[in-house]
Amino acid sequence: MTPGFFIALGVILLVDGMVMAFFAWAVHSPRFAQYRIRTPDRQRISNGRKAVNISLNGLLAISLFAFVFVYFGDALVGEERVPPVMVFGEVLASLMLYDFMYYFLHRGMHNPKLMKYVHGVHHYVRFPTSAESIFLHPAENIAGLGLLCVAISIVGPISPVSFLAVFFIHHIVNILVHSNLVLPHPMFKLFNFWAIKHDLHHGKHLNKNYASIFPFWDQMFGTDA
Numbered sequence: 001m002t003p004g005f006f007i008a009l010g011v012i013l014l015v016d017g018m019v020m021a022f023f024a025w026a027v028h029s030p031r032f033a034q035y036r037i038r039t040p041d042r043q044r045i046s047n048g049r050k051a052v053n054i055s056l057n058g059l060l061a062i063s064l065f066a067f068v069f070v071y072f073g074d075a076l077v078g079e080e081r082v083p084p085v086m087v088f089g090e091v092l093a094s095l096m097l098y099d100f101m102y103y104f105l106h107r108g109m110h111n112p113k114l115m116k117y118v119h120g121v122h123h124y125v126r127f128p129t130s131a132e133s134i135f136l137h138p139a140e141n142i143a144g145l146g147l148l149c150v151a152i153s154i155v156g157p158i159s160p161v162s163f164l165a166v167f168f169i170h171h172i173v174n175i176l177v178h179s180n181l182v183l184p185h186p187m188f189k190l191f192n193f194w195a196i197k198h199d200l201h202h203g204k205h206l207n208k209n210y211a212s213i214f215p216f217w218d219q220m221f222g223t224d225a
Contacts, residue, residue, distance in 0.1 A: 001069065001077055005160050012164060013062075016171045023130035023179045035181050037199045038127055045124060050135060053121075057134045057141050064142060068149050076149060078157035090155060090162035095169060095213055098151035103217040105147055106210040109140065128202055133178040173213055200225050 026032045033039075068076065082090070109119035121137040122128075134141065148170055152158060158166070176191045177198035183191070194213075201209040208225035211217040218224035 001073060001160065005077070005164070008164050009167065012168045012171070016168075016175065019172060020130045020133070020175050023175065023181065027129045027180045032181060035183055037180050037182055037196060038203065045135075050125075050132065053135050054131060057136055057138065060138055060141055061134070061145055064145050072149070072153070074157060075153045076156055076158070077160055077163045080159065082159045082162070087159060087162045087165065090158040091165045091169070093155045094152050094158060094162070094166045097154060098148050098166075098170070099211055099213045100217055101147050101151060102144065103211045103221070105143060106212070107223070110207060110210075123202065123206070126202070127180065128178045130175045130179050133174045169213075177212065197225075 027036060106119075108114065115123070118137045118139050122132075122135060122140065125132045125135055128135070136144075148166075152163065152166060156163075173194060177194040179191070179195050180199060182188075182195060193215075197209045197215065205225040208223050209215075209218055210223055215224065
């Protein structure tokens with residue numbers, strides 16, 4: 001992995017942060033009020049507690065990836081350039097495998113004991129916005145990111161471009177599904193679909209819509225809403 005790879009990774013993290021900040025602002029802005037899926041009410045969690053949890057989980061994620069790159073980087077990212085069609089295949093295979101495994105992780109997290117002590121931290125936010133996309137128990141944060149690394153290692157090692165694409169899509173989808181916004185332009189149709197599906201999971205159907213990216217896992221296992 002070259003310095004350019006890590007610079008690109010840093011740029012992606014910066015873009016993710018900007019997107020998260022924009023949607024966190026937009027959902028509370030009167031300008032976007034008509035596009036809210038639900039209007040956030042008074043939360044049970046203070047802004048200070050949210051900020052601490054989100055900041056620590058962000059640092060934990062960075063630390064985890066640093067550890068993985070140092071000790072297992074060769075299993076994730078290869079050195080060779082590959083043609084665009086290969087990049088597409090590596091990205092699609094990695095994300096599909098990740099989301100398949102994440103479906104069962106997420107569904108398992110709704111076991112009463114895990115829900116109470118782990119995943120319930122995330123669901124304690126009744127009206128999640130993009131900023132709360134990483135309001136998590138640290139064990140869930142590690143499990144989710146670890147699963148992504150496992151999926152990539154099974155498919156890979158994948159090319160640096162493929163890894164950066166997987167990393168970006170995984171993070172940006174997690175932000176967008178928690179946006180609590182449905183935007184009118186047709187270019188946002190997929191984003192809106194994700195946001196509506198995940199809002200149903202947080203609001204009306206806690207035992208539905210476990211998949212993060214691909215809805216057919218829920219359709220296949222009878223948990224689609």
